[in-house]
Amino acid sequence: MPHKHDPFFPPPGHDHRSCASEAIAAAETICQDRGSRLTALRQRVLEAIWEGHRPLGAYDILARLNRNGGRNAPMAVYRALDFLMDHGLVHRLASRNAFIGCRHPGDDHSAQFLICDSCGSVAELASDDVHKTIGRAAAKKGFAVTSETVEITGHCPNCNPS
Amino acid sequence: MPHKHDPFFPPPGHDHRSCASEAIAAAETICQDRGSRLTALRQRVLEAIWEGHRPLGAYDILARLNRNGGRNAPMAVYRALDFLMDHGLVHRLASRNAFIGCRHPGDDHSAQFLICDSCGSVAELASDDVHKTIGRAAAKKGFAVTSETVEITGHCPNCNPS
DNA sequence: ATAATAATGTGATGTTATAACAATTCAATG
DNA sequence: CATTGAATTGTTATAACATCACATTATTAT
Ligand SMILES: [Zn+2]
Ligand SMILES: [Zn+2]
Ligand SMILES: [Zn+2]
Ligand SMILES: [Zn+2]
Numbered sequence: 001m002p003h004k005h006d007p008f009f010p011p012p013g014h015d016h017r018s019c020a021s022e023a024i025a026a027a028e029t030i031c032q033d034r035g036s037r038l039t040a041l042r043q044r045v046l047e048a049i050w051e052g053h054r055p056l057g058a059y060d061i062l063a064r065l066n067r068n069g070g071r072n073a074p075m076a077v078y079r080a081l082d083f084l085m086d087h088g089l090v091h092r093l094a095s096r097n098a099f100i101g102c103r104h105p106g107d108d109h110s111a112q113f114l115i116c117d118s119c120g121s122v123a124e125l126a127s128d129d130v131h132k133t134i135g136r137a138a139a140k141k142g143f144a145v146t147s148e149t150v151e152i153t154g155h156c157p158n159c160n161p162s
Numbered sequence: 163m164p165h166k167h168d169p170f171f172p173p174p175g176h177d178h179r180s181c182a183s184e185a186i187a188a189a190e191t192i193c194q195d196r197g198s199r200l201t202a203l204r205q206r207v208l209e210a211i212w213e214g215h216r217p218l219g220a221y222d223i224l225a226r227l228n229r230n231g232g233r234n235a236p237m238a239v240y241r242a243l244d245f246l247m248d249h250g251l252v253h254r255l256a257s258r259n260a261f262i263g264c265r266h267p268g269d270d271h272s273a274q275f276l277i278c279d280s281c282g283s284v285a286e287l288a289s290d291d292v293h294k295t296i297g298r299a300a301a302k303k304g305f306a307v308t309s310e311t312v313e314i315t316g317h318c319p320n321c322n323p324s
Numbered sequence: 325a326t327a328a329t330a331a332t333g334t335g336a337t338g339t340t341a342t343a344a345c346a347a348t349t350c351a352a353t354g
Numbered sequence: 355c356a357t358t359g360a361a362t363t364g365t366t367a368t369a370a371c372a373t374c375a376c377a378t379t380a381t382t383a384t
Binding site: 008009094095112114116117123125126129130133134136137138141142143144145146147148149150151152153154155156157160 | 170171256257274276278279285287289292293295296298299300303304305306307308309310311312313314315316317319320322
Binding site: 199201203233234235237238241259 | 361362363364365366371
């Protein structure tokens with residue numbers, strides 16, 4: 001199911017608690033459905049990621065985890081991220097070495113990311129048109145697609161009032 | 163101008179010398195036109211990259227550079243790569259942390275990359291259709307595109323005889 | 325309770341990329 | 355040619371990102 005809030009790039013002042021709580025709730029449901037355990041550590045990592053709509057590096061997440069005297073090691077974060085990615089709750093942005101919460105968890109989707117150069121926020125597009133066009137272009141060359149990385153930089157509507 | 167060889171994914175046995183020599187020749191022309199210097203170091207990096215159609219990591223390139231007793235440091239490679247990328251002679255594959263020679267040097271193009279999971283070879287697509295579809299999808303969300311990273315993995319025609 | 329499995333802890337290490345500053349080479353000018 | 359400023363390269367150190375290997379603990383199933 002799509003996100004409750006509509007704004008694609010949520011404006012600076014939006015009620016972000018609900019973004020985060022929706023994401024956590026969706027994660028719990030998905031993990032239950034799949035018989036997986038959303039442990040405290042994994043949930044804390046997911047919460048750290050959902051502190052905003054900006055991608056975070058693994059070590060940024062680690063710092064947030066350890067803010068109040070935590071003693072987690074990088075491995076803990078990477079393992080949690082692997083779990084969250086396996087469950088479609090988090091995406092990795094290859095062009096940034098960073099991670100961001102999925103806005104369409106549960107959907108089986110191929111995503112494209114719009115990354116704002118000004119404010120750093122990221123929106124997740126799920127354009128079937130883009131996906132299919134890529135598939136056609138690849139097929140024309142005899143290439144069988146298994147996965148796509150589509151990351152687009154530019155200026156978001158909040159930073160680009162046209 | 164497009165590459166002389168047609169095969170999009172050059173077959174294993176192709177005459178690769180001409181791929182490399184064409185690329186070097188194009189680089190010389192482009193640098194002359196722009197009043198830039200294709201120094202020995204830069205050329206050696208470009209040659210290393212053109213030893214094949216597989217992407218190479220910066221440290222792979224460094225190893226090739228230093229094969230015969232060279233003493234170059236990583237910085238030398240990264241600086242040469244920056245130069246070559248600025249001049250549109252080399253692309254970086256974000257999903258691989260690796261670099262590959264551009265097959266359309268001189269063209270002002272937005273590229274997509276097809277990366278074979280079996281043989282590791284990479285082909286550079288320059289699909290205007292993909293480019294425009296991405297532009298439309300982004301515009302629909304009020305996003306102004308400045309650059310795109312499109313990297314597709316799967317199986318190339320040489321590895322996927324259908 | 326026991327045993328198997330899953331998750332986490334821990335320390336070391338591997339990999340990719342950049343910072344900072346010194347030395348050298350190059351091209352232009354007089 | 356000699357001078358000079360800019361571009362390039364050398365050098366060392368360090369930052370940033372990611373994984374390996376193995377020990378320990380927690381959870382689940384029998
Ligand atoms: Zn939000
Ligand atoms: Zn913005
Ligand atoms: Zn070739
Ligand atoms: Zn192949």
